[in-house]
Amino acid sequence: MNVFMIDSHAHLNDPKFARDLDQVVSRANAAGVEIIINVGYDLESSQRAVELASQYPGLFAVVGLHPHDAKTSTPEISAEIEKLAADPKVVAIGEIGLDYYYDHSPREKQQEVFREYYQLAAKLDLPVVIHSRKASRDTFNIVREFPQVPSLLHCYSGSLETAQEYRKMGHYFSFGGPITFRNAHKLRGIVAQMPLEWVLLETDCPYLTPHPYRGKRNEPSYLEYVAQKLAQIHGVSVEEIKRVTAENTRKFFRLPFKEENK
Ligand code: NI
Numbered sequence: 061m062n063v064f065m066i067d068s069h070a071h072l073n074d075p076k077f078a079r080d081l082d083q084v085v086s087r088a089n090a091a092g093v094e095i096i097i098n099v100g101y102d103l104e105s106s107q108r109a110v111e112l113a114s115q116y117p118g119l120f121a122v123v124g125l126h127p128h129d130a131k132t133s134t135p136e137i138s139a140e141i142e143k144l145a146a147d148p149k150v151v152a153i154g155e156i157g158l159d160y161y162y163d164h165s166p167r168e169k170q171q172e173v174f175r176e177y178y179q180l181a182a183k184l185d186l187p188v189v190i191h192s193r194k195a196s197r198d199t200f201n202i203v204r205e206f207p208q209v210p211s212l213l214h215c216y217s218g219s220l221e222t223a224q225e226y227r228k229m230g231h232y233f234s235f236g237g238p239i240t241f242r243n244a245h246k247l248r249g250i251v252a253q254m255p256l257e258w259v260l261l262e263t264d265c266p267y268l269t270p271h272p273y274r275g276k277r278n279e280p281s282y283l284e285y286v287a288q289k290l291a292q293i294h295g296v297s298v299e300e301i302k303r304v305t306a307e308n309t310r311k312f313f314r315l316p317f318k319e320e321n322k
Pocket of ligand 1 (some may be wrong): 069071099155266
């Protein structure tokens with residue numbers, strides 16, 4: 061039985077993949093990555109994610125405005141994102157959220173834009189993909205304002221207690237390269253205590269390249285290293301990790317189910 065993987069958070073819409081995209085997708089497929097969800101961070105990258113989804117059957121798109129770019133938000137951009145979201149291969153709004161580590165946009169503006177796109181997701185009946193860095197409490201408080209919107213905490217870095225609170229609301233968590241980093245003992249300790257039913261796999265490529273490829277451009281074919289580390293942390297087979305995380309991902313994004321993984 062072939063067990064496929066899903067990369068729940070990639071940026072093949074990033075200019076770093078412009079030159080060799082066909083090869084990157086072929087390598088991903090050869091490595092067993094069946095579906096890749098490309099996440100937008102501004103209008104241009106959201107448009108690109110939708111364009112790629114129309115070109116490759118295994119690619120899907122998420123559209124939104126990253127907290128870094130919250131300060132660039134205009135009603136025109138919001139209207140364009142809403143138009144893009146009508147495409148049948150757009151499966152969520154994101155990545156949206158709060159980033160108090162870089163503070164590239166004023167915090168109040170980040171919060172305003174985060175809420176605005178959450179409202180859009182609620183209106184369109186789509187889930188959201190959340191980026192949160194050094195903003196754990198404020199992120200949690202805004203997420204709580206939208207109990208009807210299924211949410212994915214991408215590259216989760218908060219506490220186990222907060223994760224449990226999110227889970228009570230039915231939300232999910234995705235993990236990538238950082239769980240493979242040599243010094244990530246604390247993160248692995250948290251992941252070890254999270255039931256696999258809560259967890260999705262991601263690369264966040266071209267960023268966060270897993271060990272042993274740190275320093276190189278990340279790509280979906282490296283998802284195997286994340287799956288292997290998660291299997292090791294949980295003491296289960298890598299096939300089990302692939303099966304459960306793919307099922308969680310299909311459920312969260314309401315992707316079509318396939319026989320192979322049942
Ligand atoms: Ni990302």
